[in-house]
Structure formats: structure tokens, C-alpha cells
Amino acid sequence: MRPKLTLLSDEIIARILEEAYELLLKPGIKVQNEEARELLAKAGAKIDPETHVAQIPASLVHKALESVPREFYLYDYDGNPTVHYGGDSVHFDPGSSGIAMLNAETLEHDTTETEHLIRLLKVAEQLSQYDAQSTAVICHDVPKEIQDSYRLYLVLLHSKKPIVTGAFTNKTVQEMIDMLAIFAGSKEAASKKPRAIFDVCPAPPLIWSNFGAGNLIALARAGIPAEIVSVPLSGAAAPVTMLGTVTQHTAECFAGIVIHQLAHAGSPIVWGGAAAIFDMRKGATPMGAVETAMLDCSYAQVAKTLNMPTHTYLGATDSKLVDAQAGLESGISAMVGALSGINMISGSGMLDFLACHSAEKLVIDAEGIAMAKRMIGGVKLHTDTLATGFYDDKINFKGGDFLKQKVTMQLFREEQHLPSSVIDRDSTRAWKAAGSLDAFGRAKLRVNELLASYKRPEIDPEKLSRLHAFTLDLAKKAGIEELPRLEDYQPA
Amino acid sequence: MSEELFKQMAQSIIDGDSDLSVELAKKAIEINMHPLEAITKGFVVGVNYIGDQFGAGEAFLPELVMAGEAMKAAVATLEPELLKLGSARETMGRVVLATVEGDIHEIGKTLVGTMLSASGFEVTDLGVDQPADKIIGKALEIDAHIIGMSALLTTTMVRQREVIEELDKEGLRPRIKVMVGGAPITRDWFQKIKADGYSEDAVGAVKIAKELVGKADQ
Structure with missing residues (x-):
């Protein structure tokens, strides 16, 4: 009895697909990568040599949808398949690529450096609600040229979980694929049991940039999973209507999948995005808006009719602090994402339109995720009789009767999620005795506990030193002689 | 041999397994182990463990209660x-x-x-909605060392004071000690009504009760 949220009728979905095919022809898709244009032209798309706009016939989409995998896994360091892309599986990971981090003491948004990413990694590594890590923030203490690969280096050092990441250029995507190959043993092994998935963004409306399309091609050829993060903004970079926005999103995904499958048929790719409405008062892109969640639920429903793996950005907030707004926007949107059966939901921990991360928010969001996962766990049938079997001859009409039943001990954990200390269910007395803390205060304590209990996972030292040498080499080419010193890893 | 059996006894309590704790109690009798030894070196160790785990938030109410039930069952087997x-x-x-x-x-x-x-007290539980005279009457009847009273409502917690005043009037204190508990009961209230002990939870109540009977170290 798993609950599901759907917002679109079959009839509307059919119309979305139909109009998306029309958009691929008129106005077409602007493809700013030469190799992608060549692939498309060779397959029969018409390309305008001046504007680089491609008219992609529906037949190419159909063919791509035939070869694309319907499901695949991401693997942890030990080779266990822990993230399932496909069907209605639901996973969460912290949001990616923040540029600031909330300082829990000063409440300032500090510019992120190595120490901030490590802090987030240590916290997320120990929270079971996060099935994958992400390259959560940019480290501004290393040169721009290596900021994407350096993040991946830090995650590989500090985590065993699968990784949601992304490259910033067509050159660095290759470097990052090489890093994954070092850990997997070879490029083939990295593709056979992929550890990471790369977010790749088209530019709205209807543009596949040189870098976006270039990444699609590189990932397809390497057999490393790609995740399309289409970001239509309703009313600004997409039609104002939700249905118009979802249709544009569909066309952008279609074009991406075609380019990707033309580069290498059968490579894994995900139907994803970070759609949002455009706030008409502030000119902002609210990630916590209910309409944003509705857009995501809708495009996921489109993907599911095509049997595609899904991704979205939910569980984030636009608030600048970990406050009531952060809680309600993150909690509600995480719940919508889970009820929509979206395979990977990115965004937890993030404030301020995905610009700012917070470790404290990450531990609070983990509770929201636990609630959402409990919700989709549904109401379960555990016993032969629903109730009558509980009333045996030991019942003596006392309130504690059921506490004495073995079945209570056996089943209470399956029926109830047991929250962490972040959630307050104390008596007023006990709450006062513990310092009268609010959720943020309790989250600060929990973060400190997690930072104290973190132990860097045991990773083959040989792989580590090869990874370090590789990254150091990139750093030297980018003009620095040393990588930032790390507390938990001193290279030989 | 005994060491292994003690371990199993403690584990049966931790697992809240009354069937097993009774079986192990019978085994103790068979091999002529002194029943007191079985209780103090075996079963009680399990109760104390689960109590500590509960206090630390690692164990939960069903586990606590089932451990108590398994303890009661084992002791009932050993008592004859x-x-x-x-x-x-x-x-x-x-x-x-x-x-x-x-x-x-x-x-x-x-x-x-x-x-x-489970901790070795002899408990007579009168249930709910009990007037002062009934509570005191029963305490006198069984020569109780302690009266424990609960109240969930701020409107009913005042009844705890009535019982204490009645006991004082009859000169029954300090012979009978009074413990109070319940959601609205604070340290202030406990001091105001001059009760002898209060606790926020069941594990704490055992500690207080032991102190009140002068057996804090047991």
C-alpha cells in the first residue's frame, strides 16, 4: 500500500510528449557543441549552419529511448550496489556545488573552502538517510581549473558512498573520469560498477551548450552515468505555465538523451532537473516553492511513462538561516519528491537558492527524509488479524497492556521511525534540563557529535596515493605546488 | 559452566524472552544453583543493562517492559x-x-x-482513580515501605498532596515514604508537597526507591 503522488492525467502526458516532439522541430534545439552537431547531422537531424539550431525528428528520440538503460546502479567503494536508478526507488543526497556555508556560530555565509566540504562529507557519511554523497560545495582555496576535480578527490578520500558530482568543463570531465578509474582499477571497471554520476545541464530555453553536450558525449563514451539537470524557470526561461515548462523540460531531456545515445548507445542517463518557478517580485528562482515541487513531480511522471530513471532537486530552502521556513520548505518538498517516486533527490542541506550549505540543516533534513521514507513505506499489513489477535487472555484493560506483548517489541521499529535527538519529544522538564534548545541548537550538538565520531573509511593506500599524485599533478599544472593540508589524510 | 549460564540468563532478560528466562531458571534449579545466585548474578545483570540502555536512549519502552516481564517470570519460577x-x-x-x-x-x-x-521490590498496583483512604489503607495492610503515586493532569496532581497530608496527620511518615511522578510533576512540586522522592522515568524511579529504603547500593 505504497502512497503515490501524481499530478498529470494520461491525456495531458500524451499532449506533453506530442508538443515536446514539435518543439524539437520548431523552434528546434540550439546545439553549441560541434561534435554533437556532427552526431546529430549524421543521424538525420537538420542543422542550421549559422544558428546551430538542430531540428531533431521524433524517430531519433524513439531510437534513443530504445537503447537507453531503464535502470542501473551506483556502487559504493566496496562494490555493493547501493543506489538504484529506475522504477520508483527513492534516494536522497546533499545538494551540490554550493559556494557558501552557514557558520553556525556567527550565522554568516562563509565562502567555502576545503574544510567546509570535509565537514559536510563527515556528517553525510554517517547519516543513513543519504544514500549518496555529493560534491557539495566548491573549495575556493584551490585554483578554478581544478575546483571540480579537487572536490571529487576530497569525496573519494573521505567517503565510501556513491557520489553525485559534475564537471565544470569538457577538459575536467575527462580528468574526473580518470580519477574514478584509479579507484575502480581501470576505465572498464569504473564503467561496469560506476561509483559516481555526473550532473549535466542544458541551458534554458532549449539550448545544449558546448560544455553540456560535450560532457554528455564524454560520459556516454566512458560509460559513466549522466544525469540531465534541466532547469526551466517558469515565466522567465520557460513558459509561465507549469504544463508549458514541463513540456520544454521534456524537449530538453529528449535532445540530451539523443546526443548521449548517439555518442554511445546503451550508456546510462537519467531524466532529471532543477526546474523552478521564477519569482515575479524578487526575480529569484525559489527552490522551496510548492510550484517548484509540483513541476518536479510532473516531469517525473512524464519520465515514468517513458520508463526512464529520474532525478530532481528538492529538500532545499530559500531561507538564509536554518529556521522555520527552512524546515517547512525542505520537509514538504522532500515529501513531495518521495511520494513522486523520484530515484535521486538532491538538495538537502541547502539554503539560499542552492547557494549556501549547512551541516546543521543536513542533520535536520535527514529527519525530514526519514519521515518521507516512512511515508512511502506505507501502511503495512503485519499480522494475520488486524486487531483481534492482540486481545489475548492477558489483556486486563490497562493502558500498558500492549507494551507487554512480544509482538510490540518485534514490530514497533517497523511501524515507527525512531528520530534522532534533533527531533524534540521530551517532556517540558527534560527539554528545559537539556538547555531549552530549538531545532537549530539541537542540530548543532548533533553535528558536533558526528564530527567527533567520524572515522575516515579504510581505503586501499595504494589507490589513495595514486589519486593524490594525480590530483597534485593537476594542481601543479594549475599553478600551485601543494594541495591544502588535510587533517585526516597525510600523503606519504 | 555457571558463568555461561549467568550470561544466558542476562541475555534472556535483555531479549525480553520470558520463555527462555523461565527455562534457564529451571535449569538453575536442576543443577542446584542457589536461586539467589541465579537472580543476582544472572537475571539482574540483564535488567540493569537494559535499564542503562533505556536511560541512554539506546533501548525503548517495549524492550524495557519485556525485560521486566521476563525478569518477573524467572523470579516466579525460582521463588518456590x-x-x-x-x-x-x-x-x-x-x-x-x-x-x-x-x-x-x-x-x-x-x-x-x-x-x-524486576528490581526486587514487592509491588501492589492499585490501578487508576484511587482515593487517599484506599491508597493508605492498602499501604497499612501490607506494611508498605513506599507509596508511589502518579498523576498526568495538573488538575489531579493536587491529590498527591492530599495523600501526603493525610499520612502526616496519621503520623505514618517517615515510616511510609512517598514517591510521586507523572508528566506535570516537577522538582518544585515535589518539594512543595514534601514528598520523599520523585523521578522523571521508570528507571530513575527504581534508583529513588532503592535510596528511600536505604539500599541504594544494591
């Missing part, structure tokens, strides 16, 4: 043997428990009863 040996288990003390008049919320009080029994 103790009587035969003429060395009935020295009880930690006799306790009358009740939820005060006008109040029907008793889950907390029932938990306290379970934990007190």
Missing part, C-alpha cells in the same frame, strides 16, 4: 525453590502504586511497577 530452602528472597521493599483520584492515565505508573518488580 527459595521458600523450600527457607531463604525467601529478601525483598527490596514493599511498594503500593496508584494513580490518584480523578486520573486514569497510568502507563507511566505501570512501567514503574514493572521496573520495581
Whole structure:
């Protein structure tokens, strides 16, 4: 009895697909990568040599949808398949690529450096609600040229979980694929049991940039999973209507999948995005808006009719602090994402339109995720009789009767999620005795506990030193002689 | 051999497995282990462990209660043997428990009863909605060392004071000690009504009860 949220009728979905095919022809898709244009032209798309706009016939989409995998896994360091892309599986990971981090003491948004990413990694590594890590923030203490690969280096050092990441250029995507190959043993092994998935963004409306399309091609050829993060903004970079926005999103995904499958048929790719409405008062892109969640639920429903793996950005907030707004926007949107059966939901921990991360928010969001996962766990049938079997001859009409039943001990954990200390269910007395803390205060304590209990996972030292040498080499080419010193890893 | 059996006994309590704890109690009798030894070196270790785990937030109410039930079952199996040996288990003390008049919320009080029994107290639980004279009458009847009263409502917790005043009027204190508990009960209230002990939870109540009968170290 798993609950599901759907917002679109079959009839509307059919119309979305139909109009998306029309958009691929008129106005077409602007493809700013030469190799992608060549692939498309060779397959029969018409390309305008001046504007680089491609008219992609529906037949190419159909063919791509035939070869694309319907499901695949991401693997942890030990080779266990822990993230399932496909069907209605639901996973969460912290949001990616923040540029600031909330300082829990000063409440300032500090510019992120190595120490901030490590802090987030240590916290997320120990929270079971996060099935994958992400390259959560940019480290501004290393040169721009290596900021994407350096993040991946830090995650590989500090985590065993699968990784949601992304490259910033067509050159660095290759470097990052090489890093994954070092850990997997070879490029083939990295593709056979992929550890990471790369977010790749088209530019709205209807543009596949040189870098976006270039990444699609590189990932397809390497057999490393790609995740399309289409970001239509309703009313600004997409039609104002939700249905118009979802249709544009569909066309952008279609074009991406075609380019990707033309580069290498059968490579894994995900139907994803970070759609949002455009706030008409502030000119902002609210990630916590209910309409944003509705857009995501809708495009996921489109993907599911095509049997595609899904991704979205939910569980984030636009608030600048970990406050009531952060809680309600993150909690509600995480719940919508889970009820929509979206395979990977990115965004937890993030404030301020995905610009700012917070470790404290990450531990609070983990509770929201636990609630959402409990919700989709549904109401379960555990016993032969629903109730009558509980009333045996030991019942003596006392309130504690059921506490004495073995079945209570056996089943209470399956029926109830047991929250962490972040959630307050104390008596007023006990709450006062513990310092009268609010959720943020309790989250600060929990973060400190997690930072104290973190132990860097045991990773083959040989792989580590090869990874370090590789990254150091990139750093030297980018003009620095040393990588930032790390507390938990001193290279030989 | 005994060491292994003690371990199994403690584990049966931790697992809340009454069937197994009874079986192990019978085994102790078979091999002529002194029943008191079985209780103190075996079963009680399990109760203490689960109590500590509960206090630390690692164990939960069903586990606590099931451990208490398994303990009660084991002790009930060993008791006839103790009587035969003429060395009935020295009880930690006799306790009358009740939820005060006008109040029907008793889950907390029932938990306290379970934990007190498991820790060696002889508990008489009168149930809910009990007027002062009934509570005091029963305490006198069984020569109780402690009266424990619960109340969930701020409107009924005042009844706890009535019982204490009545006991004082009859000159029954300090012979009978009074413990109070329940959601609205604070340290302030406990001091104001001059009760002898209060606790926020069932595990704490056992500690207080032991202190009140002068057996804090047991």
C-alpha cells in the first residue's frame, strides 16, 4: 500500500510528449557543441549552419529511448550496489556545488573552502538517510581549473558512498573520469560498477551548450552515468505555465538523451532537473516553492511513462538561516519528491537558492527524509488479524497492556521511525534540563557529535596515493605546488 | 559452566524472552544453583543493562517492559525453590502504586511497577482513580515501605498532596515514604508537597526507591 503522488492525467502526458516532439522541430534545439552537431547531422537531424539550431525528428528520440538503460546502479567503494536508478526507488543526497556555508556560530555565509566540504562529507557519511554523497560545495582555496576535480578527490578520500558530482568543463570531465578509474582499477571497471554520476545541464530555453553536450558525449563514451539537470524557470526561461515548462523540460531531456545515445548507445542517463518557478517580485528562482515541487513531480511522471530513471532537486530552502521556513520548505518538498517516486533527490542541506550549505540543516533534513521514507513505506499489513489477535487472555484493560506483548517489541521499529535527538519529544522538564534548545541548537550538538565520531573509511593506500599524485599533478599544472593540508589524510 | 549460564540468563532478560528466562531458571534449579545466585548474578545483570540502555536512549519502552516481564517470570519460577530452602528472597521493599483520584492515565505508573518488580521490590498496583483512604489503607495492610503515586493532569496532581497530608496527620511518615511522578510533576512540586522522592522515568524511579529504603547500593 505504497502512497503515490501524481499530478498529470494520461491525456495531458500524451499532449506533453506530442508538443515536446514539435518543439524539437520548431523552434528546434540550439546545439553549441560541434561534435554533437556532427552526431546529430549524421543521424538525420537538420542543422542550421549559422544558428546551430538542430531540428531533431521524433524517430531519433524513439531510437534513443530504445537503447537507453531503464535502470542501473551506483556502487559504493566496496562494490555493493547501493543506489538504484529506475522504477520508483527513492534516494536522497546533499545538494551540490554550493559556494557558501552557514557558520553556525556567527550565522554568516562563509565562502567555502576545503574544510567546509570535509565537514559536510563527515556528517553525510554517517547519516543513513543519504544514500549518496555529493560534491557539495566548491573549495575556493584551490585554483578554478581544478575546483571540480579537487572536490571529487576530497569525496573519494573521505567517503565510501556513491557520489553525485559534475564537471565544470569538457577538459575536467575527462580528468574526473580518470580519477574514478584509479579507484575502480581501470576505465572498464569504473564503467561496469560506476561509483559516481555526473550532473549535466542544458541551458534554458532549449539550448545544449558546448560544455553540456560535450560532457554528455564524454560520459556516454566512458560509460559513466549522466544525469540531465534541466532547469526551466517558469515565466522567465520557460513558459509561465507549469504544463508549458514541463513540456520544454521534456524537449530538453529528449535532445540530451539523443546526443548521449548517439555518442554511445546503451550508456546510462537519467531524466532529471532543477526546474523552478521564477519569482515575479524578487526575480529569484525559489527552490522551496510548492510550484517548484509540483513541476518536479510532473516531469517525473512524464519520465515514468517513458520508463526512464529520474532525478530532481528538492529538500532545499530559500531561507538564509536554518529556521522555520527552512524546515517547512525542505520537509514538504522532500515529501513531495518521495511520494513522486523520484530515484535521486538532491538538495538537502541547502539554503539560499542552492547557494549556501549547512551541516546543521543536513542533520535536520535527514529527519525530514526519514519521515518521507516512512511515508512511502506505507501502511503495512503485519499480522494475520488486524486487531483481534492482540486481545489475548492477558489483556486486563490497562493502558500498558500492549507494551507487554512480544509482538510490540518485534514490530514497533517497523511501524515507527525512531528520530534522532534533533527531533524534540521530551517532556517540558527534560527539554528545559537539556538547555531549552530549538531545532537549530539541537542540530548543532548533533553535528558536533558526528564530527567527533567520524572515522575516515579504510581505503586501499595504494589507490589513495595514486589519486593524490594525480590530483597534485593537476594542481601543479594549475599553478600551485601543494594541495591544502588535510587533517585526516597525510600523503606519504 | 555457571558463568555461561549467568550470561544466558542476562541475555534472556535483555531479549525480553520470558520463555527462555523461565527455562534457564529451571535449569538453575536442576543443577542446584542457589536461586539467589541465579537472580543476582544472572537475571539482574540483564535488567540493569537494559535499564542503562533505556536511560541512554539506546533501548525503548517495549524492550524495557519485556525485560521486566521476563525478569518477573524467572523470579516466579525460582521463588518456590527459595521458600523450600527457607531463604525467601529478601525483598527490596514493599511498594503500593496508584494513580490518584480523578486520573486514569497510568502507563507511566505501570512501567514503574514493572521496573520495581524486576528490581526486587514487592509491588501492589492499585490501578487508576484511587482515593487517599484506599491508597493508605492498602499501604497499612501490607506494611508498605513506599507509596508511589502518579498523576498526568495538573488538575489531579493536587491529590498527591492530599495523600501526603493525610499520612502526616496519621503520623505514618517517615515510616511510609512517598514517591510521586507523572508528566506535570516537577522538582518544585515535589518539594512543595514534601514528598520523599520523585523521578522523571521508570528507571530513575527504581534508583529513588532503592535510596528511600536505604539500599541504594544494591
